[in-house]
Amino acid sequence: MINLLWRRRELGKTVFAILLTLLLYAYAAASAAIAALAVETPTPATALATTAETIDFKAIKGIIKNDMLEEVVEKKNEEAIIKQKDLLKKKVDTYNFPTSEEFWTLISEYWLIKNAQKLRWDFEHPDFGLNLAVRDLFESLGHYEIKVKILLADIASPTHFALPANKDEYIFFISLPFMRAMDLSKLEIALLILEDFHRAKAGFMQQYVYEKELDEFWGKNFYNKKFKAEVFQKMLKNYSYFIFEKGFSFQQQFETTKTISAQIRTNPNLWKSYNNLLFKIDTLIKSNPTFKEYTKIYPSPEIQLQWLKASEKQ
Amino acid sequence: MFRSLTLLLFFLLSSIVINIINSSSASSNDNKNELQKKFIGTFYASHFFINIHQHPSSFAPSLHTLACGDSVKVYEISGKGAAIPEDWHSVDIETTQGYVQKALLSTERPSCMQKNYPKFFDHLHLEPTDLYYWGKLYDQLIMEKTRVR
Known part of the structure; x- marks a missing residue:
């Protein structure tokens, strides 16, 4: 009897365990099925929202007038006109032309990328710390809040130049072989960049490369106006001609040298370094045929040294 | 039983x-x-075009070019073997993971010429190689700013 009772109890426990396990599986399967079947049913509101209706009110004009719906029609027409005007305004705004202050960095960088292969600025090189030398020199001479971009190139010529840029922004290009040929110190390189800074500030190159066709467009809108994109190509050609062929005049060199000498004459270290720099350049161009074209662009280091001596005596 | x-x-x-x-x-x-990746925030390309690199180096292969104003997700990487130079960010854009110089990103959406003057930009007729080289230009440019007076 006791045995029978015990067996019944065991059976009950086993059946309970089996039923519990089956129940858990069934629950898990049902949850998965519900998740799979869940579909976003469209609401009546969304169905209506997307349809655009045009109703011809002419046929039922009399009825509409009596029901005061004419005002609603007028209001809808006004809204449609306002919406059209907004769209037109957005379209016209896409034809805005930048101001001259925003334009120069763009066109100068555009010239650099178009001449990437020729200028060979895309090459691996160490960090020479030139940015810090230039920053320290500029700050010591009172040139504050200036953005400087320096680009090194693995090409002997052009040796160095500053490109036109936006206000208080300067883009300097400098040849690594040129620097290495003279074994320039960081201060001498910074002084060379200072020369280019003053040339850029005076606007010598900018005045030459500028195309007057752009005068009528600065800061305006050219929607429905004829604007020729060829003007950009003309400017790029002007850039190339100035940098590779034309260069600066004696008068421009004299003004640059005079400006620098006035700035650095009270600092003996800078004065000596600048004289040293010009002497190194003069020696290099006379002894190394690779740099013989230097005076075509920057006439002439020898005369610059004479101007400095003359100003020193004064 | x-x-x-x-x-x-x-x-x-x-x-x-x-x-x-x-x-x-x-x-x-x-x-x-x-390596543990911790999301820092969404940053924006702050120059005309910039490149995302395979490794944190300006001379590493470029994976993607971003236009000014494009957003990227910036992550801080930590853990065994994580060694990113201080001036680089680890970024994600869509399916691309790479590195960008910190100086070329900003935390706020910048004012971009491409967005402000789209038709003007169209007149430049930029080609895909131009965009790539523009990104390379910003990899090569050494940028500095003199202090406020």
Whole structure:
């Protein structure tokens, strides 16, 4: 009897365990099925929202007038006109032309990328710390809040130049072989960049490369106006001609040298370094045929040294 | 027989539980050896065009070129073997993971010429190689700013 009772109890426990396990599986399967079947049913509101209706009110004009719906029609027409005007305004705004202050960095960088292969600025090189030398020199001479971009190139010529840029922004290009040929110190390189800074500030190159066709467009809108994109190509050609062929005049060199000498004459270290720099350049161009074209662009280091001596005596 | 059934059920359930415990401990071990990525924020390209690089170096291969105003997700990488130079960010954009110089990104959406003057930009007729080289230009430019007066 006791045995029978015990067996019944065991059976009950086993059946309970089996039923519990089956129940858990069934629950898990049902949850998965519900998740799979869940579909976003469209609401009546969304169905209506997307349809655009045009109703011809002419046929039922009399009825509409009596029901005061004419005002609603007028209001809808006004809204449609306002919406059209907004769209037109957005379209016209896409034809805005930048101001001259925003334009120069763009066109100068555009010239650099178009001449990437020729200028060979895309090459691996160490960090020479030139940015810090230039920053320290500029700050010591009172040139504050200036953005400087320096680009090194693995090409002997052009040796160095500053490109036109936006206000208080300067883009300097400098040849690594040129620097290495003279074994320039960081201060001498910074002084060379200072020369280019003053040339850029005076606007010598900018005045030459500028195309007057752009005068009528600065800061305006050219929607429905004829604007020729060829003007950009003309400017790029002007850039190339100035940098590779034309260069600066004696008068421009004299003004640059005079400006620098006035700035650095009270600092003996800078004065000596600048004289040293010009002497190194003069020696290099006379002894190394690779740099013989230097005076075509920057006439002439020898005369610059004479101007400095003359100003020193004064 | 009933006892054996009960024992069988007991072993079945205990094996399931042990499997669950094992898989969770394995995943936590994996996490300790992997690099940890912590989302810092969404940054924006702040120059005309910039490149995302395969490694944190301006001379590493470029994976993608961003236009001014394009957003990227910036992550801080930590863990064994994480060594990113201080002036670089680890970024994600869509399916691309790479590195960008910190100086070329900003935390706020900048004012971009491409967005402000789209038709003007169209007149430049930029080609895909131009965009690539423009990104390379910003990899090569050494940028500095003199202090405020």
